[in-house]
Amino acid sequence: MGDTQTGRPRGRRREADLNDARLMQAAREVFAEQGWDAPVSEIARRAGIGMGSLYRRYPSKELLAQRMRIVGMEQLVTQARTALTEEPDPWAAFARFLRDALSAQGPGGPLLPLVGGRLPATDEIVAAAAQLRAVLDDLVAGAHRAGVLRADFTAADVPLLLEHLTARIPVTDERATALHLRYLDVILAGLRTPAADQPTTLQGPAPDWAELSELWNAPEG
Amino acid sequence: MGDTQTGRPRGRRREADLNDARLMQAAREVFAEQGWDAPVSEIARRAGIGMGSLYRRYPSKELLAQRMRIVGMEQLVTQARTALTEEPDPWAAFARFLRDALSAQGPGGPLLPLVGGRLPATDEIVAAAAQLRAVLDDLVAGAHRAGVLRADFTAADVPLLLEHLTARIPVTDERATALHLRYLDVILAGLRTPAADQPTTLQGPAPDWAELSELWNAPEG
DNA sequence: TTTTGAGCGGAGCGCTCCGCTCCGATATGT
DNA sequence: ACATATCGGAGCGGAGCGCTCCGCTCAAAA
Numbered sequence: 001m002g003d004t005q006t007g008r009p010r011g012r013r014r015e016a017d018l019n020d021a022r023l024m025q026a027a028r029e030v031f032a033e034q035g036w037d038a039p040v041s042e043i044a045r046r047a048g049i050g051m052g053s054l055y056r057r058y059p060s061k062e063l064l065a066q067r068m069r070i071v072g073m074e075q076l077v078t079q080a081r082t083a084l085t086e087e088p089d090p091w092a093a094f095a096r097f098l099r100d101a102l103s104a105q106g107p108g109g110p111l112l113p114l115v116g117g118r119l120p121a122t123d124e125i126v127a128a129a130a131q132l133r134a135v136l137d138d139l140v141a142g143a144h145r146a147g148v149l150r151a152d153f154t155a156a157d158v159p160l161l162l163e164h165l166t167a168r169i170p171v172t173d174e175r176a177t178a179l180h181l182r183y184l185d186v187i188l189a190g191l192r193t194p195a196a197d198q199p200t201t202l203q204g205p206a207p208d209w210a211e212l213s214e215l216w217n218a219p220e221g
Numbered sequence: 222m223g224d225t226q227t228g229r230p231r232g233r234r235r236e237a238d239l240n241d242a243r244l245m246q247a248a249r250e251v252f253a254e255q256g257w258d259a260p261v262s263e264i265a266r267r268a269g270i271g272m273g274s275l276y277r278r279y280p281s282k283e284l285l286a287q288r289m290r291i292v293g294m295e296q297l298v299t300q301a302r303t304a305l306t307e308e309p310d311p312w313a314a315f316a317r318f319l320r321d322a323l324s325a326q327g328p329g330g331p332l333l334p335l336v337g338g339r340l341p342a343t344d345e346i347v348a349a350a351a352q353l354r355a356v357l358d359d360l361v362a363g364a365h366r367a368g369v370l371r372a373d374f375t376a377a378d379v380p381l382l383l384e385h386l387t388a389r390i391p392v393t394d395e396r397a398t399a400l401h402l403r404y405l406d407v408i409l410a411g412l413r414t415p416a417a418d419q420p421t422t423l424q425g426p427a428p429d430w431a432e433l434s435e436l437w438n439a440p441e442g
Numbered sequence: 443t444t445t446t447g448a449g450c451g452g453a454g455c456g457c458t459c460c461g462c463t464c465c466g467a468t469a470t471g472t
Numbered sequence: 473a474c475a476t477a478t479c480g481g482a483g484c485g486g487a488g489c490g491c492t493c494c495g496c497t498c499a500a501a502a
Contacts (some may be wrong), residue, residue: 271451
């Protein structure tokens with residue numbers, strides 16, 4: 001699935017592939033900035049592509065968004081796996097993943113949730129969400145086992161935290177990402193297990209996956 | 222300004238006053254949930270008020286939002302002053318203010334920024350913003366002087382932090398507030414001055430008031 | 443009790459702006 | 473040079489918005 005490499009296409013075929021990549025990028029930017037109500041024409045404009053070509057590739061706005069969401073989730077999974085293999089220290093892996101998630105995917109960060117609620121949960125999305133959840137569990141469990149991540153923070157907190165960290169603020173995209181990373185640093189400092197002489201506890205029950213289903217479209221449980 | 226007490230109105234006049242209070246509350250809820258594009262009719266519906274009455278009181282959607290924003294800012298100023306006088310400990314005052322700001326004003330929290338960018342900066346709003354900024358400076362300066370708040374965190378970070386903390390997530394209003402408070406706890410833990418043996422620094426330059434002008438409509442400088 | 447009019451609710455007008463389609467122009471392979 | 477796959481964007485149909493208009497309600501004056 002997701003074979004963007006069909007040998008080495010040339011001519012018109014190659015242009016179509018380029019268009020597709022540009023479309024995904026533009027869609028992510030535009031949806032990140034304006035939300036679901038962003039006009040499709042704005043996506044086409046920013047990708048430098050005509051409406052006709054866009055609608056030949058994706059027969060509806062919804063299908064375009066679905067594809068974008070799946071690509072985004074797969075990227076997150078890849079980033080998480082990279083962090084797990086390249087960073088031997090569990091805390092470093094955890095922090096690295098969050099930073100990558102915020103900065104790599106355009107200005108809107110992962111933004112899966114945003115559009116998530118309005119889209120039906122296709123099999124493909126559910127599968128991607130399950131994979132993502134599994135790797136988040138790994139990341140969090142590793143840090144817990146090492147005793148560096150506060151025990152009352154769960155893997156289900158991660159998507160919510162990312163959603164909080166990608167608030168849309170009226171500054172340039174670049175500045176917005178910088179500020180998101182700044183507040184991620186505050187949060188990372190707050191997520192270390194507190195010193196024994198200064199214990200703190202997080203208010204309220206942790207989120208559980210079931211209540212995130214709308215934001216997440218994952219299989220519940 | 223803001224004299225809701227005109228003796229003790231009776232009859233039709235009293236109903237109008239009640240309507241006004243309900244309108245402010247409904248407007249805050251609806252704008253918090255749906256953003257600026259929320260239909261005015263939804264605000265009227267939730268307030269239990271006809272469109273006619275709404276538009277007699279506020280001649281346009283924009284003026285309604287302006288009023289709501291001013292009321293919200295004044296509430297924040299009051300909460301900050303209360304925190305400063307009732308909590309002798311600077312850290313407690315700082316934390317108390319943030320918690321109050323998130324939980325007191327309906328589900329959307331302060332939400333000043335959200336609608337802020339689209340509204341012209343009237344004198345009244347600029348004045349309210351200036352007052353708010355002054356009291357935020359007090360709060361942060363107090364905690365800095367006591368050495369409990371990390372030095373690289375500034376007063377201008379506060380509105381941005383609040384904006385990040387009020388991310389709209391697809392759960393009930395009550396649950397959303399609970400989760401906001403949960404992540405506020407993480408952030409508060411991360412905002413204490415780090416121990417000398419585990420120093421951490423926040424990435425990137427702190428925001429300054431000028432770049433928040435659109436979100437804030439305060440006088441720059 | 444009757445009269446009165448300020449204040450109320452909500453149906454609907456006019457308009458903006460969206461998703462999507464259609465088709466002439468353009469580029470590629472033979 | 474021809475045939476054809478693919479491109480871009482003007483325009484169509486309709487959804488949904490801000491706001492107005494008007495018949496009704498009901499507290500207060502007579």
